[in-house]
Amino acid sequence: MKVIVPPIKSQGIKTKLVPWIKAVVPKSEGKWIEPFLGTGVVAFNSGFESAILNDTNPHIVEFYKKIQSGEITPLRVRQYLEEEGENLRIAGDNGYEHFRLIRDRFNTNFDSLDFLFLSRAGFNGMMRFNKKGEWNIPFCKKPERFSKSYVTKIVNQVAKIQRAIKSNYNFYNKEFSEIIPLAAENDIIYCDPPYYGRYVDYYNGWTEEDEKLLFMQLKETKAKFVLSTWHHNDYRSNEMIEKYWNQFNIITKDHFYHSGGKIENRRSVVEALVCNFKVDKNIDLHNHIVEKRSKQLKLFLEHTSTNHSDSKLVVTE
Numbered sequence: 001m002k003v004i005v006p007p008i009k010s011q012g013i014k015t016k017l018v019p020w021i022k023a024v025v026p027k028s029e030g031k032w033i034e035p036f037l038g039t040g041v042v043a044f045n046s047g048f049e050s051a052i053l054n055d056t057n058p059h060i061v062e063f064y065k066k067i068q069s070g071e072i073t074p075l076r077v078r079q080y081l082e083e084e085g086e087n088l089r090i091a092g093d094n095g096y097e098h099f100r101l102i103r104d105r106f107n108t109n110f111d112s113l114d115f116l117f118l119s120r121a122g123f124n125g126m127m128r129f130n131k132k133g134e135w136n137i138p139f140c141k142k143p144e145r146f147s148k149s150y151v152t153k154i155v156n157q158v159a160k161i162q163r164a165i166k167s168n169y170n171f172y173n174k175e176f177s178e179i180i181p182l183a184a185e186n187d188i189i190y191c192d193p194p195y196y197g198r199y200v201d202y203y204n205g206w207t208e209e210d211e212k213l214l215f216m217q218l219k220e221t222k223a224k225f226v227l228s229t230w231h232h233n234d235y236r237s238n239e240m241i242e243k244y245w246n247q248f249n250i251i252t253k254d255h256f257y258h259s260g261g262k263i264e265n266r267r268s269v270v271e272a273l274v275c276n277f278k279v280d281k282n283i284d285l286h287n288h289i290v291e292k293r294s295k296q297l298k299l300f301l302e303h304t305s306t307n308h309s310d311s312k313l314v315v316t317e
Contacts, residue, residue, distance in 0.1 A: 004164050006039045007077075007157040008060060008119050010127035013038070014192060014228065017271060018045045020253055021190070024226055024273055030186030033223070035176035036193050040064060043169075043190070044161055050168040054179045057129075061173045063112045067162050068169065072112060074159040078151060080113045085146025088121070095143025107134040120154060121145050177213055183223035191218070192228040196240050208240075215244040224277050231272040238272075245274045 003018045014021065021042055032048035037055040055061050066072040084102065091098035099121060106114035119127060122137040130136040172179065176193070183189050193214060194206035218225050229245065230238050231252050241250070255271045273279075 001045075003041070004044050004160045005157055006041050006044060006161055007116060007154050008039045008063065009122075009125045010039055010119070011125065012192075012195070013041055013125075015041050017228070017253070017255060018042060021226065021228070021273065022046070024251070024275060024279055025188055025190070026224060026277060028186055028188050028224070030184060030188060030223070033179065033183050033187055033189045035179040035189070035191055037061070037064075037171075038192055040161070042192065044164040046188075046190075048188075049166055051166070052170050052172065052179060052182055054172040054174055054176065056173065056175065058173045059110060059112070059115045061171050062110075063115055064161070064165065065171045066112050067158065068165045068167075068171070072158070074155045074162065077113070077116070077158045078155045081117070081146050081151045081154060084117055085151060088146060089143050091143065094141065095145075096139050096141070099139040103135050116154075120150075177217060180214075180217040180221060183221055185222040187223040189218070189221060189223050189225040190228075191225065195230045195238075197236070197238055198230060211240050211244065218276065221276075225275065227274040229272050229274060231270040233269045241272065245272075249275045249277070249279050251275075251279055 001019050001022070003015055005015055006013075018041060022045065025046070030050075032043060032046045032051040032053075034043050034051070034053050037043060037053045037060060040053070040060070043051060043053050053061075053064070063072070084098070088095050088098045091101075102114050102117050102121075105111065106118060118135050118137070121140055121142075122135075123140050126137050128136045176191075180189060191214065193210070196206060196208060196211050214227075218227065227245070227248075229240065231241060231250070232238060251273050253271050253273075254268055
């Protein structure tokens, strides 16, 4: 499937996992509910006509609300990025001077376009805020970051998101605990909370108490839910799996994260999808390809056996 990529970037974005997640989600005529919207990549690829989309980060919510209302358009984004990109290119201190200007302006006025700029010019595609709610990621040290082709890429992403956001998508800036109880029986809840036990920044942090509250609410919901989390990596296992999530259905998939301040967070991680409904544990796009090849190979072998009973076939991958 062709994945719609959002213009906002942050660590842990699920772009490459969207087809896997969509393959798990059952068909439903209800609403799509995301208590942890993040970049919005899963929501905007969900295909649902109605949605409740929430995040505790007010800047993400405000940015997408302004796209929905038409206040932020592809044309406006192009004009802004071309102007600020040129200012960045010619700024002193190898561009850092203008980056600091945008950062300080954002931390005062919280302008949505400045938020987009920082998201695309921050170090290693990360998003982090300090306790005062101020942007806290340094410059990527690329003063020519906003080339003509790069600006066009971002503008096209805004245009696609503009088309993906339906009129019945309602955005909220609340705690996740206020959103999950809104789900009805026919709704689908998709949760992508911060990954407990890994170095993942979130707008207002994440504790084991948060994980426990999320577990209790999802345990009680009448809706179907899918939860994204990590299962294990080369260093350790996610203790929350054993403590809470093992009582539900779980499927896993290898995934590589490129961002993160620590090297162990830039290695392969086994992702997990936790569901309160029956799922095919082999539901993996790669596995589907392998299974299809296996069926084709079986038919070929049967045909070969029938017509050439003395022949042997060796197959290597």
